[in-house]
Amino acid sequence: MKIFLYHTPELTPVQNVADCAIAIDVLRATTTIVKALSVGAEAVQVFSDLDKLMQESAAWAPEKRLRAGERGGGKVAGYDLGNSPLDCTSERMHDRRLFMSTTNGTRALEIVQASPSVLAAALINRRAVVDYVLSQRPETVWIVGAGWEGSFALEDTVCAGAIAHSLLAGLNCTLEELAGNDELAAAVALYEQWKDNLLGLFHLASHGKRLLRLDCHDDLKYCAQTDVLDVLPIQREIGVLVRNR
DSSP states (O other): OOOESSSSSSGGSSOOOOEEEEEEEETTHHHHHHHHHHTTTTEEOOSSOHHHHHHHHTSOOOEEEEEEEEETTEEOOOOSSSSSSGGHHHHTTTOOOEEOOOOHHHHHHHHHHTTSEEEEOOOOGGHHHHHHHHHHHHHSEEEOOBTTBOOOOOHHHHHHHHHHHHHHHHHHHHHHHHHHHHHHHHHHHHHHHHHHOOHHHHHHHHHHHHHHHTTHHHHHHHOOOSSSOOOEEEEEEEEEEOOOO
8 A cells, every 4th residue: 555645635646546535624524524524414515616506506495495605714794604523513413514615625526526535534533534544444545734825734734644643553654655756754753743733733833823812712713633533424426525434
């Protein structure tokens, strides 16, 4: 198995050759997707374009849908939700489809949506992602970070490192054998340095600071947890993620 890490959708090769693709937006889209499915959402359908989201979701009965729109860290006017995992409660989500568009995370999912297997990963479901990869043993894995508007993001990189760190143990292999590029090796080193203070890393990260200015302290605390939900969002059809059973 070889794992390649691409820090942003813009840095991801256009010609997708991954057997398994893992999209990461720890702050906060993939964390929110995991949480929504954990409390009973029927599916999460992702869009990079807000207008397309509105068009697609209009076909659903209001009681069967929720619209989540986030730009620049804040909720888009006229949408039910922004991009906080803490807004995902069972009362709100149960048996509804979440139609979702965010600044960065949904773009990461779209860039790899042609892969045979597409997963959404965050720190909160790291173990579920690792267990799936170990069970399937794909030859080539791409991890794509959402970043922030085309720039590198510490939080997505440390999550990629956390996944690779566990895969190293599960596969009983060396980093040299696993890493397909330098970015993956650097991500493992970042995780090893910060694994006992992930919240501290988030406070250092530029997007973490942006969210703190928006008073999203509790979101950062939630997103910094590791292995708290045994939920794996997997693409069932293009752009539609469901809970893997």
